[in-house]
Amino acid sequence: MGLDLDLTAPDLTLAWPQLIVFVMTVVLLFADAFVPKAQHFATLTGISLVGYIGAAFALVTQSGQNAATFDGAFRADGLTVFLSLIILVAAVATVVISASYLQNGEQQLGSDGRLRIANSVPAGEFYVLIGFSVFGAMLVAAAGNLIVLYIGIELSALATYVLTAFAKRRLTSVEGAMKYFLLGLFASAILLYGMTWIYGVTGSMDLDRIAAHLAGTDAGDGFTDPALLLGLLLLVVGIGFKMAAVPFHFWTPDAYDGAPTPVTAFMSVVPKAAAFAAAIRLFVQALEPLSDQWTTLWAVLALVTMVFGNVVAIAQRNVKRMLAYSSIAHTGYIMVGLAAYTSGGTIDDPSISSLLFYILAYTFMNIGAFAVITYLQQRGVGMMLEDFNGLASTRPLIAVAMTLFMASLMGVPPLLGFYAKYYVIVAAIDADLLWLAVTIVVASAVSAFFYLRIVAVMYFNQPDGRPLALPTRLLSGGIGVLAVATLLLGLFSSPIIDLADQWSGALTVLGRTAGQ
């Protein structure tokens, strides 16, 4: 047995942002137990926000770096920074919008027309689980080998399963969690089996070494190796489950519908971002020499996902379910970025940067939409279209914010969502995938129906006079900030896309040099 173990001390300075989130989560665990009840909520919220913002600053100082430590298992490169920042934005937004939910509990409209608390939620555990999930997702973004990738995905997912079941007295919450859990586990097993075959064929867990090995094998037999293709297929299925791509999406509507709404906002972004991080690391970095095969697979999946998500969303009268299908559709749009990757990965290849920008845009508009639902749920459980009746006359600002989020999800020009779709379409056309670009446009036109239906209900129907609990300032402020970001960030999209371009460019260039 000749084992060459190179034992050098890891450079922990590269892992600062992730360590800050981890330490913050542990501090939260202790604070939950020891902080007196009067300051409990404010202290825990404060610790969370300070932790995430501190980690974001630590990340910004790392930008432009391209380093690895822990024998290549942990990477601090552009992709890590960009995706981790998106994840941290989502984490801060979740903490802000869940404040009123955590303080008031889940409201239920009693038969006497009064609101009562149906499910009170322990704030400490909520924040701790969010913290672990964020930490796991950041690990995926920073993963340099298959083990770290898997541990990150599982850590992120396990915490989310628990969060889904958080309103444990409500059957739908537990039922959604059960489906999410079982299918998530099933997907993990498939993903693992795929990783095993890749490891067995290439003989390495390290992503760069896998790429080097694949680039080194003779193009003739290396690419037709059935074991390799089996591994590739299993990876696509496993990751497809995690990112809720059709036909691996069955858990999505039930889990999104059942989970407490702030959790839905969180899980529609962070585990999805983690899944796309895993996809970029696995496919673009490690399996780059096989890109001809996997781009075709992703292109077909993207087409099916976009069409299915948008068509089924039309039939939904439950707004949370509607947004669940809409998030499936958006997974399809994001996947186009992956499908548009052109082999060889030149610096000008806009595919991966368009994908990264789309996840950023999706974070703002989707969490915003769910924040408005959180706001409305203060008038009792049950989130039907009718609950939006006449919102424009009772809460005009919230109605404006919701209109902005819906228009942005649809892709109306000056808003963030339009720019995101624009870059993805450009990437698709650059990659000669004109049919995918056309599908995006048609699917967006179809989606106008169900997005605008909410806007119409808000502005044209009469309010039904049901009580609305007072929201916290944090929630209202959070909705405001997200709405402004959705409105303005699109106008500043070119510096962001340049940044994403540089970072993903660095990634692919690295992959090629490792291959030589």
Add this chain to the structure above:
Amino acid sequence: MLDVGLDHFLFLSAILFIIGMMGVLIRRNLIVIFMCVELMTNAVNLSLVAFAWNLNSIDGQAFALFIIAVAAAEAVVGLAIIIALSRRAHTINVDEVRTLRN
């Protein structure tokens, strides 16, 4: 004497994986589905260790240890969710729990 090689391990693990997969798709009892997923995970462990043995590398064995640890954590979360569900719905049959269908 039959020489046991990599292929035997891979076949065994593939068979275990498929049995587990069929179990997840066919069985309706939550506990049994959960056991079948564990079977799939252990099939993966077997092939990982076999590959590691064949490649003379330690990575696969280390990965298998990590997977076992993660599976333990999954059991904790999974059984907790199943208990919470059986308290609410008084059943652990997947087909009988479908309040969320529209």
